[in-house]
Amino acid sequence: DSGVTQTPKHLITATGQRVTLRCSPRSGDLSVYWYQQSLDQGLQFLIQYYNGEERAKGNILERFSAQQFPDLHSELNLSSLELGDSALYFCASGSPLGTSGSGSSYEQYFGPGTRLTVT
């Protein structure tokens, strides 16, 4: 158990609909990362939040948005869903482990994922 929780575990919805995926990070972790994993594209980074602020953006579609709340949980909103959005969505959290001359290293702890099926 990584300490990261994601809800729901499974989600089945129709094209054109909107869904919200929720992630609670490990206690004490300030960063939350969202990833999408589909069969033909591997694990793709979507977006990162750090202590409530957007920190980095990856290949996130304009139809998708995310936010991190003051209690540090995060939500990923997916709208106007298409068949191609069917995938596993993972959330990860992390914090710096320590510092060296090159800056901090850090682990990422992944949640169990939400499997989204768009029909």
Next chain:
Amino acid sequence: DAKTTQPTSMDCAEGRAANLPCNHSTISGNEYVYWYRQIHSQGPQYIIHGLKNNETNEMASLIITEDRKSSTLILPHATLRDTAVYYCIVRGAHNTNAGKSTFGDGTTLTVKP
């Protein structure tokens, strides 16, 4: 983040050491090497990371070449439960907005009885 190259697949006999190579020839001085694994459709699991020295923990050992252009993850006594996709990632420090991680395709390790 530097790009990594890993073999697509490897087999290993149960009880033997599994040595998984990774090339990261464009790694820069402030980038760490991380290894994760993903068992079936579970969330990826952190294994180990390093900067330039070899590292060992309860799961594995990480050997980084002196020029840092490649590394090897060693599972000393592979078990059937180690069958997974192993990802080698290179990325910068957390505080430099380097949260992106390019996981690539990884190496599918199959441990056989």
